[in-house]
Ligand code: FES
């Protein structure tokens with residue numbers, strides 16, 4: 001089947017099998033910034049924002065995203081003009097292997113959209129769906145704190 | 156201490172922005188054209204002979220291109236351990252065998268036009284088995300009447316004990332003094348058995364590999380590996396493809412922790428590509444990673460100590476039984492490490508033996524895992540010294556400070572126990588463990604809380620535990636690293652290294668080292684690493700070797716460059732070399748005030764006179780493996796009603812020499828600690844009675860998330876290791892050793908029960924408290 005998604009601000013037509021997951025379709029189309037860690041909704045490496053909602057793209061049929069707005073981590077910023085959340089991850093040393101990072105950055109971004117000044121326990125709760133085996137999360141939590149501060153203009 | 160411009164600074168990891176922006180590429184992110192997708196058929200039996208196998212129906216399926224199995228793939232014995240050659244692991248593995256040895260062993264591989272077709276086709280392969288008696292228990296497997304898991308062809312390439320006839324993948328034995336005499340001098344003995352379970356590395360990126368041909372017909376393999384050069388060598392040998400026809404590239408890697416020090420998938424994708432002259436690729440599912448990649452070795456350790464009333468240890472006897480699983484990859488060296496990385500820590504024990512056996516069973520395969528046997532050894536050791544200090548009525552911290560190995564001291568164990576051969580004797584040149592103990596204790600308010608059984612909440616009691624440890628820095632006289640550098644027109648440099656950054660930040664710290672020697676900003680070092688065609692050799696990312704060994708190679712290489720720059724500058728300026736020194740991006744003559752910039756030197760040497768490119772290379776092998784040291788403190792609350800353990804605070808104070816990049820050091824420690832806590836409390840391989848893993852999913856094999864974090868702190872206690880150009884030692888593995896014993900000691904402090912086996916589930920703690 002075919003469907004149009006608005007992805008990172010651009011309308012694009014995708015064709016795929018009706019039972020294909022959003023993760024598979026997007027990765028096959030070159031959106032490799034979306035990572036696959038488990039294919040069973042347990043790691044958060046594959047999250048995207050679907051109409052503003054943080055979802056595990058491995059758990060969603062691509063068909064259900066037809067006509068919707070998708071944002072991946074590359075939609076937030078790139079190496080030339082990174083988003084403050086991305087810069088905060090870099091500056092806090094929150095990126096080790098970086099495999100969980102696109103998902104973590106999106107989870108943090110999504111949190112800060114809803115709650116611009118979260119406390120540590122709110123940050124931890126927001127990141128609970130994203131596994132990281134490298135960092136021990138300490139610097140990731142710091143990064144979110146730093147991003148929150150900077151985005152509120154006091155960083 | 157010298158003033159550095161880059162060393163000791165928390166420089167931003169050079170790949171971190173590209174990673175945070177999703178632009179860096181991992182293995183499965185590389186597109187390939189006209190690709191065959193692979194899927195693997197795994198054994199449903201723990202132990203069986205394959206009587207026959209029929210692939211006809213699978214091959215007839217539309218879209219199926221090739222099926223590999225024991226009938227059409229040559230039987231080349233090898234080890235999947237990505238170690239130096241000759242590997243100390245037994246050659247007991249072939250790509251496809253007539254026999255299966257665990258539930259999850261590989262039987263066949265389908266290559267098809269899509270992953271879905273390949274997976275579908277697996278169901279069409281019919282296999283006839285003769286089921287054999289499975290062996291799961293290490294004791295039973297060693298029984299001479301037990302069935303054999305491996306046959307007579309399996310062998311070792313080096314002269315070490317290997318007895319597959321009694322299912323022994325490896326044996327180790329060292330002894331000093333006279334145990335009997337030692338124990339007779341003791342006033343009291345402690346003898347306990349400790350067990351640790353298998354665990355998965357859980358790198359968030361699953362194992363993946365792809366292979367394709369370049370325009371010259373050479374085979375290119377991109378893979379999730381910690382050991383690209385070993386991959387090239389092993390693939391070449393196993394498939395009988397000339398090594399010069401293979402190029403292995405390591406892109407960004409999504410975590411390794413030892414799990415990717417294994418050559419598992421590369422020969423498969425390479426073979427599919429080679430036979431079909433098409434690209435091929437595979438990505439393991441999480442279930443496959445759990446069951447069919449590698450695990451931490453489950454181990455049972457019996458530790459007996461004899462001590463005098465004052466706590467001095469007169470004799471120590473350690474016996475380790477390791478469950479190797481179905482194949483013996485790392486079976487010898489992990490076992491050796493249990494002794495060699497643990498026993499030197501208390502180096503004043505005259506009577507000591509360490510014996511160990513690594514036993515084949517019909518369970519998933521053990522392999523390298525951060526800590527590499529030391530984790531299991533320290534679990535036993537640290538609880539034992541907690542007991543001894545208590546019985547001797549000594550303050551635990553003072554006790555540890557008194558007896559741990561000190562600067563200027565050695566241990567016979569260093570000499571006796573190496574990696575598949577005798578070890579290398581060494582004297583400790585840097586050790587700040589006592590300071591680590593003091594500073595960690597202060598940070599956690601040890602004396603205010605230890606032994607006080609403070610109540611926290613209705614049913615919760617507080618306890619405090621300590622664990623200390625050392626590790627190594629690379630494998631002495633074995634691991635080799637190389638680097639090469641060349642100067643560009645603008646005075647920048649390409650740094651080419653075989654060293655393998657698997658998320659640790661080694662590309663960054665090696666650039667820091669080069670930039671330090673050459674006195675240039677970080678951005679003037681352009682790093683390219685881990686490509687067997689373009690970068691020099693390196694044994695890879697394992698044994699905590701990169702900062703120490705690869706770092707030394709880079710420093711040596713940069714020094715060679717520096718010498719050439721000075722020579723060129725002396726010709727340009729017409730001054731003696733000894734009158735010149737480096738300043739930021741230039742060479743200056745302090746006496747005369749003359750100077751020439753790197754850019755001027757580069758342009759002159761490249762284009763103007765006596766042209767040559769300023770370039771250099773260097774290799775480095777270490778003669779020793781200086782241990783980093785760590786003291787780790789756990790504050791736990793134990794719920795007396797439920798047995799649940801809450802790790803409230805966890806402090807690590809580490810002496811890793813001069814930290815090259817403190818934030819990266821903290822990151823290594825924090826990651827290892829959280830992995831260690833998660834392992835101590837939760838992680839486990841749960842099998843049914845047929846040896847099938849029942850929980851190969853993140854939903855059922857829980858690892859820590861941000862929500863589970865205790866309050867954590869890492870204290871970097873600087874020292875200077877004189878055998879490294881910048882005083883550095885390793886830090887990647889050591890911090891995973893402390894959590895389990897520190898928590899166990901804290902649980903004892905809180906509620907008076909000893910936890911001898913991990914994971915410490917609420918049920919186990921509860922039962923202990925009741926018994
Ligand atoms: S890949 Fe989707 S949650 Fe893990």
Ligand code: FES
Nearest residue numbers: 097098100132134
């Ligand atoms: S940085 Fe490696 S998994 Fe998070």
